[in-house]
Amino acid sequence: MKIYSIQNFYSNQQPRKIQHKKQAVTFGSLKLRNDENNFSDTCFYRDIPTLITATKILKEEFPRGTIIMDFAGSNGEEAISLYSLLNDTPGNNYKIYSYDKSETAVKLGQKGIYTIFSTNAGDDFLLTDTKYAKRLNDNKGFIKKLRNCFYEIMEPAKRPDYTINDPVYLYRLMAVPDFEVKYFKLKNRYKNKIKIEEGDINNIENLLPKKKAGAILFRNAFYIETGNYGVNEFNLFEDLSINKKEIIEKIVDKVYDKLLPGGLFILGDIEKDHIYIADNNVKDEDKYFIANYGVEIYKEPILWKALQKDNRFEPVFYKKISAPCAFNEEMKIPTIWRKK
Numbered sequence: 001m002k003i004y005s006i007q008n009f010y011s012n013q014q015p016r017k018i019q020h021k022k023q024a025v026t027f028g029s030l031k032l033r034n035d036e037n038n039f040s041d042t043c044f045y046r047d048i049p050t051l052i053t054a055t056k057i058l059k060e061e062f063p064r065g066t067i068i069m070d071f072a073g074s075n076g077e078e079a080i081s082l083y084s085l086l087n088d089t090p091g092n093n094y095k096i097y098s099y100d101k102s103e104t105a106v107k108l109g110q111k112g113i114y115t116i117f118s119t120n121a122g123d124d125f126l127l128t129d130t131k132y133a134k135r136l137n138d139n140k141g142f143i144k145k146l147r148n149c150f151y152e153i154m155e156p157a158k159r160p161d162y163t164i165n166d167p168v169y170l171y172r173l174m175a176v177p178d179f180e181v182k183y184f185k186l187k188n189r190y191k192n193k194i195k196i197e198e199g200d201i202n203n204i205e206n207l208l209p210k211k212k213a214g215a216i217l218f219r220n221a222f223y224i225e226t227g228n229y230g231v232n233e234f235n236l237f238e239d240l241s242i243n244k245k246e247i248i249e250k251i252v253d254k255v256y257d258k259l260l261p262g263g264l265f266i267l268g269d270i271e272k273d274h275i276y277i278a279d280n281n282v283k284d285e286d287k288y289f290i291a292n293y294g295v296e297i298y299k300e301p302i303l304w305k306a307l308q309k310d311n312r313f314e315p316v317f318y319k320k321i322s323a324p325c326a327f328n329e330e331m332k333i334p335t336i337w338r339k340k
């Protein structure tokens with residue numbers, strides 16, 4: 001089993017930490033509260049190590065291109081980020097279908113204008129001409145590479161006449177010194193590379209029914225699907241009747257069927273996508289009590305177990321995250337799995 005590390009890709013150059021700002025990152029370039037499915041917040045290049053490693057494996061495994069199905073793709077920022085990293089493969093034929101079950105997020109993506117906030121966002125490093133960016137003077141190395149990828153496929157756009165972000169969130173950000181919003185759109189020549197449509201991962205078998213995918217993403221959304229909000233969010237209204245294990249196993253089975261051999265299943269890097277609060281369907285002996293949060297979690301990592309069942313998937317990339325709820329310390333999680 002080959003385990004990829006980020007150094008393989010960028011030779012001896014480690015990606016610089018993007019958290020270079022004085023204020024804490026409050027999140028990304030889309031702040032979208034919608035009525036249907038909780039939040040559709042997202043960010044360009046969210047979890048860069050995972051995206052870059054996935055790109056490297058895809059270029060090796062499918063050098064001439066493949067179909068990629070990005071579920072929980074929100075307004076398409078994730079698909080745009082991934083495509084921009086694949087784009088330097090000569091004569092490639094990668095096409096990304098960005099699906100989300102939120103009509104609001106998908107309609108926004110189909111309109112095609114994206115925002116990046118000058119400060120407090122995980123992707124503000126993409127901006128070069130805000131007052132804030134000029135002070136940073138970091139147009140070199142890893143950040144420069146990412147910017148080149150982004151600006152190869154994106155171009156500045158005018159402020160649209162519709163609302164993009166949650167106004168309450170924006171209002172709070174406007175108090176931050178030098179706060180600016182910049183608008184972008186995909187360049188015309190790349191428009192056929194990324195398609196944004198409504199789609200639910202539970203219905204994957206009916207999407208592109210005659211085709212198989214080289215990669216499927218479902219990042220930072222397993223917790224929505226399973227109602228796994230609790231632990232560090234102190235959600236007292238967690239629905240413990242939801243059988244999380246069953247939901248996860250069904251999705252993993254379907255993803256397995258839809259992937260090409262060697263294809264990748266790419267996961268999010270937030271703790272609640274990997275550690276699950278025990279629901280009422282779990283036996284006492286299969287639970288583990290977390291004293292400092294006063295909750296019980298599944299003793300076994302149910303998502304990883306589902307992936308490893310019958311030796312169907314192998315983890316090929318691990319990422320360290322801080323995992324305050326389960327073990328109160330750093331934890332290594334596998335964010336990229338390969339179909340055997």
Ligand SMILES: C[S@@+](CC[C@H](N)C(=O)[O-])C[C@H]1O[C@@H](n2cnc3c(N)ncnc32)[C@H](O)[C@@H]1O
Nearest residue numbers: 037040042072074100101102200201219220221
């Ligand atoms: C927090 S956003 C994550 C967006 C992006 N993947 C990221 O990591 O930045 C979660 C998104 O998952 C979508 N979602 C939840 N369950 C889904 C499902 N079963 N199929 C497709 N999208 C889903 C929601 O509508 C929401 O837009």
